[in-house]
Amino acid sequence: MDDLQLRVLPLLALLASLLYFFYFQDSPTLFERSDCSLFSYNHYWIISKRIVTPRGVISGAVEVKEEKIVSIVKEEDWHGNLKRGQIIDYGEAVVMPGLIDVHAHLDDPGRTEWEGFPSGTRAAAAGGITTLIDMPLNNFPSTVSAETLKLKIDAAEKNIYVDVGFWGGLVPENAFDANSLEALLSAGALGLKSFMCPSGINDFPMTNSSHIKEGLSILAKYRRPLLVHAEIPQDSESYLEDGENDPRSYSTYLKTRPPSWEEAAIRELLTVSKDTRIGGPAEGAHLHVVHLSDAGSSLQLLKQAKSNGDSVTVETCPHYLAFSAEEIKDGDTRFKCAPPIRDAANKERLWTALLEGDIDMLSSDHSPSAPDLKLFDEGNFLKAWGGISSLQFVLPVTWSHGRQYGVTLEQLALWWSERPAKLAGQDLKGGIAVGNHADITVWEPNVEFELNNDLPVYLKHPSISAYMGSKLSGKVLATFVRGNLVYKEGKHAPAACGAPILAT
Ligand SMILES: NC(=O)NC(NC(N)=O)C(=O)[O-]
Numbered sequence: 001m002d003d004l005q006l007r008v009l010p011l012l013a014l015l016a017s018l019l020y021f022f023y024f025q026d027s028p029t030l031f032e033r034s035d036c037s038l039f040s041y042n043h044y045w046i047i048s049k050r051i052v053t054p055r056g057v058i059s060g061a062v063e064v065k066e067e068k069i070v071s072i073v074k075e076e077d078w079h080g081n082l083k084r085g086q087i088i089d090y091g092e093a094v095v096m097p098g099l100i101d102v103h104a105h106l107d108d109p110g111r112t113e114w115e116g117f118p119s120g121t122r123a124a125a126a127g128g129i130t131t132l133i134d135m136p137l138n139n140f141p142s143t144v145s146a147e148t149l150k151l152k153i154d155a156a157e158k159n160i161y162v163d164v165g166f167w168g169g170l171v172p173e174n175a176f177d178a179n180s181l182e183a184l185l186s187a188g189a190l191g192l193k194s195f196m197c198p199s200g201i202n203d204f205p206m207t208n209s210s211h212i213k214e215g216l217s218i219l220a221k222y223r224r225p226l227l228v229h230a231e232i233p234q235d236s237e238s239y240l241e242d243g244e245n246d247p248r249s250y251s252t253y254l255k256t257r258p259p260s261w262e263e264a265a266i267r268e269l270l271t272v273s274k275d276t277r278i279g280g281p282a283e284g285a286h287l288h289v290v291h292l293s294d295a296g297s298s299l300q301l302l303k304q305a306k307s308n309g310d311s312v313t314v315e316t317c318p319h320y321l322a323f324s325a326e327e328i329k330d331g332d333t334r335f336k337c338a339p340p341i342r343d344a345a346n347k348e349r350l351w352t353a354l355l356e357g358d359i360d361m362l363s364s365d366h367s368p369s370a371p372d373l374k375l376f377d378e379g380n381f382l383k384a385w386g387g388i389s390s391l392q393f394v395l396p397v398t399w400s401h402g403r404q405y406g407v408t409l410e411q412l413a414l415w416w417s418e419r420p421a422k423l424a425g426q427d428l429k430g431g432i433a434v435g436n437h438a439d440i441t442v443w444e445p446n447v448e449f450e451l452n453n454d455l456p457v458y459l460k461h462p463s464i465s466a467y468m469g470s471k472l473s474g475k476v477l478a479t480f481v482r483g484n485l486v487y488k489e490g491k492h493a494p495a496a497c498g499a500p501i502l503a504t
């Protein structure tokens, strides 16, 4: 090799790497990425007049590189110069953190004829949900051990279009078995979930307050939450008089699950939630009441617990905010769920509680079943399977009904992203902020649409959804999960590149 070659070779190598850096970095990259995303660049800017950030709504741009948000620039600061990279301009559409649904039953593995990871997560993506946390029951076997959690993770692998985490089940069988609970938590369960009434699922029996106390003491070590379905059957009050029990009438069902069931459960929970106070025996653990329906005494008790310093939060669901008992037609078992949808006055009080901050967040409690279990022919509310099917519609439902109460975009982000992320321990999710995952939903608040057969619905069984037939505003245009454009105007990315989320 002569002198000239020796001098030129390193220069050529430098030139090649510079070329690679500047040219390929912004180009469609690996083949795989183009399957995961409908937009094949890994460095780009999302521009909009309405970007919802934790510091308010701004007009500007969000810079996404690989999986993360790397900068956020206000329009007045970018001086017409967005540096290099691809640009997606969404104009006036709202750019918001992706929704995090902490309460969904995807029934996979074991009951995929009810829903399943592929259908459920496609519906989620189409609805602007970028992360969901799957409940430990309705799948089979129930997720109550490290082994059964492994079955769930295996079922989710390469089958999820959004990120999915998992709650484990707290049941009498494992509640006093610290090793078993620790194994479940060490295997990645983000927290535990239990029922204070029969769950309807044989391998998911209910717990009492001693099980819950034990569960909290283990959770404290891991600093993870316990989610509780808070209803305790009160026999005397759910008794139906003769002639009062037309099973096709919603009011009959309503009488079988009065607010006193929720109140009794919450009263009982508060005897153990005090353990979670600072300095208490379960400090570090947290108690979260799922799907609150009673806006009366139950809510007052929760307020009191919070003011006493208990580590407690509560969610309600769009169906309790959208529907009222008076409107539910005879035999329309699509509306059956537990706790039940109560009267219109209760609905108003739930909105007030949400707006005043007494209810912390929202979740779907998407809980579908095979359509035959809804017994549409009979219309028997007492025998039909309970559960509302809603996953794809929660954002437009919350917005359509919330607008009349003056709900803001920031509130939507708080209830659907920021606080759910905190509950699920997801530090890199829940807000459009530098360093966070680029989990973003883009939607048009003013676009109205009808939920009819022309609308692409990705739920496995749209016919059982109580929302079908209604008109909503707030159409999701695009959903990004860790930088991948997983959904755009009725189309999903070809590959299911959502990640299973495991606690570490
Ligand atoms: N087994 C269930 O899915 N139950 C669910 N059903 C409802 N909510 O009606 C729930 O979350 O309690």
Ligand SMILES: [Zn+2]
Pocket: 229, 290, 291, 338
């Ligand atoms: Zn429940």
Ligand SMILES: [Zn+2]
Pocket: 103, 105, 135, 365, 366, 367
């Ligand atoms: Zn549920």
